[in-house]
Amino acid sequence: MNAIDRTGKKYNRLWFVITLLAGTFTMSISQSSLSTAYPTLMRYFDISASTVQWLTTGFMLIMCVTMPMSPWLLNNVSFKRLFLTILLVFDAGTLVIVLAPSFWVMMVGRIMEAIAVGVLFPSFQSVLLTITDEHQRGKTMGMAGLVMGSALACGPIISGIVLNYFSWRGLFVVFMLVISLVFVGALGGLIRDVMPQKSSHLDYWSVILSVGLIGVLYVINQIGQKNVDWGKNSMLLVVSVGALVWFVIRQFHLTTPLLELRVMKTINFDLAVILTAISYVALIVTTIIFPLYYQEVLGVSPLISGLALVPAAVFLSILNPLTGKLADKVGFRRVMLTGMGLIVLGWLLVTALTEQLNIWIMMGCAMIIEGGNAFVMMPAVTMGANALPTQLVPHGTAVTTTIRQILGSTGVAVATLVLTTVTQHQNMSGVAASVAQISGFRVTFILMLAIELVGLVLALALRDTQAE
Template identity: 60%
Template sequence: MEKDSSMSSLTRFWFIVTMLVGTFTMSISQSSLSTAYPTLMNYFGVSADTIQWLTTGFMIVMCITMPISPWLLNNMSFKKLFIGALLLFDVGTLIIFYGSSFLIVMLGRVMEAAAVGVLFPSYQTVLLEITPEKKRGTIMGVAGLVMGSALACGPIISGIFLKFTTWRGLFVFFMVVITIILGLSFFVMRDVMPRIETKLDWLSIFYSLGLVGLLYVITEIGKSGTDWLILGIILLISIIMLALFVHRQLTIPDPLLDLWVMKSFNYDLAVLLTGFSYISLIVVTIIFPLYYQGVLHVSPFISGMALVPGAAFLSILNPLTGTLADKIGFKPTMLIGMTMIVLGWGLLSILTISDIWIMIGIAMLIEGGNAFVMMPAVTLGANSLPNPLISHGTAVITTVRQVLGSTGVAVATLVLVDFTKHASLSGKSLVMANQFGFHAVYWTFFGIAVIGFIIALLIKNTQNDSE
C-alpha cells in the first residue's frame, strides 16, 4: 500500500511533536520506579527482589517486543500502530492505578512495556524515513531527548511526585499526558511508511523468547543465594533458542528481523557504540543516587534532584549535537562524546569525592558525552544501510542497546556488592568499604568507556547505501 506523503509543514511539525512527546512520556516509565521501591515494598508487603521486577520485567518485555516492530511497520498503518501502542500503555497504566496487589500492578507494567518496546524502534525508523539524509543528524538529535533524557528524567519526576503525592500520582501523570497525546494522534498522525505485507512468523517469535531467559540470568547473577545450576540450564536453553532465532532469520525469505544488516562492519560498530554509551548513561542514573545516599548521606529527594543538572545538560545538548554531526561529521562528534565519557569515569576512578557538587559536575560530563554519541551512532548506523533495511536496523540497535544496558546495571550491582563486602570482611570501616566498592565500579566502567573510545576511532563516516 502507498504511504501518505502529503503533509504540510505545520502537519509535519505536529506529527513529529506528538510522536516525540508520546514516546518520551512512555519512556520515562522505564526508569521512574527506582525511587519508589521502598514505598511500593511497604504498600504491597513484598521484598526488594520482588519489587525490582517492576523494572526488570519491564526491560525484558521491551526486549522481546522490539524485534516485532519491523513486521508491524511493514504490515500496519503507522497511525494505527502509534494509536494502538498509546492505548495499550494507557490501559496498562490504568490497571496499575487501580491495582490492589503486586501481580495486578505487574500485569499493567507488562502492558506498558509491550507498548514501549514496539514504539521505541518504530519512531526512530519513521523519523529516519521522513527526513533527508543530510538533515538526519539534527532530527535524530531531537529524538535523543526521548532516548537519553527520558531515562535520566524518570527518577527525577518520580521523586517529585513521591514527595507531594502517593505513588499512584505518578501514574495519574502518565495517564493524563498519554490520553492528551492519544486525542491529538487521531488528527495529526499519518501513514508515512511504505507497507510490504508478509505473514507473521510465530516460530521466530517463540525463538526470540530466548531473550527472556538471557536477561533473567543477567539480572539474577548478582543476587545472593543464586542457584547456579538452574541459572546455567536457563542460560543454555536461552542461547540455543537465540541461535535458532538467528539461523531462522538468515535463512527464511521474510524474516521477522533481517539480521543481514549485521554484514555492514560500520553498522556493527555503531550498534556497539550506541550500546556502550547507553551503559554509561543508565549506570550513572542507578549508581550515583546510591553513592549520594550511601556515602554522602543525603536524602532520597536530594539524591533525585542531584540528577537534574545532568538530565538538563543532556536534554540541551541532544539537538545541538545532532546539528553538529550534520556539519562536521558523525565520527568527530562521537569522538568528542567518548572523550567526555572516558574523562568522567577516569576522574571518578582516581578521586575520592565528598562534595555532591563535584559528583553532579562529573555526571553532567558523562551524560553530556552521551548526547554526542548515542543518536549520532544510531543515525550513522542507519546511513550504513539501504532504506528498506532501516526499520530492521533500528530494531537491532534498540534491542542490543537494551540488552547491554541491562548487562551494565547487573555488572555494576555485582561489582559494587562484591567489592564492598570483600572490603568490609578485610576490616575496613563501613564508609571505607563503600568507597572501595564504588571505586571498583568506576574503574570497571572506565575500562568499558575506553573500549567505546576505540570503537569510535574505528568507525567511518558512511553515506547511505541507497544512494
C-alpha cells in the same frame, strides 16, 4: 511544514513529530519516574524491595522481546493504526495499574505497558529516520534525544511532585490522561501513514525463539542477588542462549526474517551499534552507581542523591539537539570521537579522585559522562541508519535498541556485582567498612573506564560514509 503521506495526502510534519514524541516522552517518563515510588508501593502492598524491583525488571524483559517485532509490524500494519494500538495498549495497562487490588495485578498492567513501549521505542526512531532527509537526520535525532534526555531528568521530579500531593495511583492517572490526549490528537489526523508497506508472513518460530531474551536477561539480573538457585538459573541460561543462537541462524535462512540481522555486515552500522550500546552502559551505570556512592559513602539522603542526577540529565538534554546539528555539519566520526573522549575523561576523573570525591565533583563528572553520551548515542543511531538502504532502517533501529538494552542491563548487573564482591572481600579481610566501600567503588570505576576506553578505540575505526 507540509509533507506527503503514503496515500499522497498532505500533512503537517511538525505536528506529526510533536505528537509522536509526546507519546514517546510520556512512556519514557513512566520508566524513569517509577523508582521514586518504590518505597510507597512497598508500604502499600507490604512487599520487599526485591519484589517491587520486578516493576522495572519485568518491564525490561518484556520490552526486549517485543522490540524485534517492530520491523514486521511497521511493514505489515499502517503506522497510524499501529501507533493508535500502542497508545491503547499502554492506556489499558495503566488503567489496570490504577485499579489494581494487589501487586501482581499491577504487574499485569506493567507488562501491558512494556509491550507498548517495546514496540514504540524502535518504531519512533525508524519513522523519524525514514521521513527525514539524510542530511537533516542528525538534527532530527538530536531532537529525539532531547525528548529522551528530558524524560530522564523530569521523571523523578514529576514523580516526586505528584506523590507529594496524591497517592501512587495519581502518578499513573497522569500518564493515562496524557496518553489519552495524544490518542485523540493522533486519531484526529496528526498522525498519518508515512511508512512504506511490504506485507510478509510472520515467522512464529522466530517469535517463540526470541523469548530466549527473557531467560538471558533474567539470569543477568540475578547476578549478585542472594538466595539464588544457580542450578536452575544455569539450565535456564543454557536453554535461553540455545534459543537465541537458533533464532540468529534462522534469520539468516529466512527470505523475510523477523529481524534482518544481515545489517550487521554493513560498514559503520556494526560499529554504530556497539558504540551506542557502550555509551548507554556509561549512562545507565552512572544513574545507578552514583546515587549509591552519594548515599553509602557521602551519607546524603535518597532525595538529595536523586536531585544530584538532575544537572547531568539536563545537560544531556541541552546537548542532544546541538550534537545532532553538529554531526550533520562536521561528520559523525568527529562528533562521536569527541563524545567517547568525554565519557572516558569522566570515568578517568572519578577513578583518579575516588578518595577525594564529594557530591559537587561527582555531579561535574556525571555531567561530563552524560554530556559525552549526547555526542555518541543518538549520532550513532543516525550514522548507522545512514549506512543502510531505506527499507532496512526499521530493522537497523530494532537491532540497535535491542542490543543497547541487553548490554545496558548486563553492564548494570556486572558493575553491581563487582561493587558488591570487592566490598565484601575487603570487609572479610578486616578492612574498615568505609575503606572497603571506597575500594569497591574504585574497582567499579576502573571497570567502567576500561569499557569506555574500548569504545574510544572503536570510534577511531569509524568512517564518514554515505548510505549506499
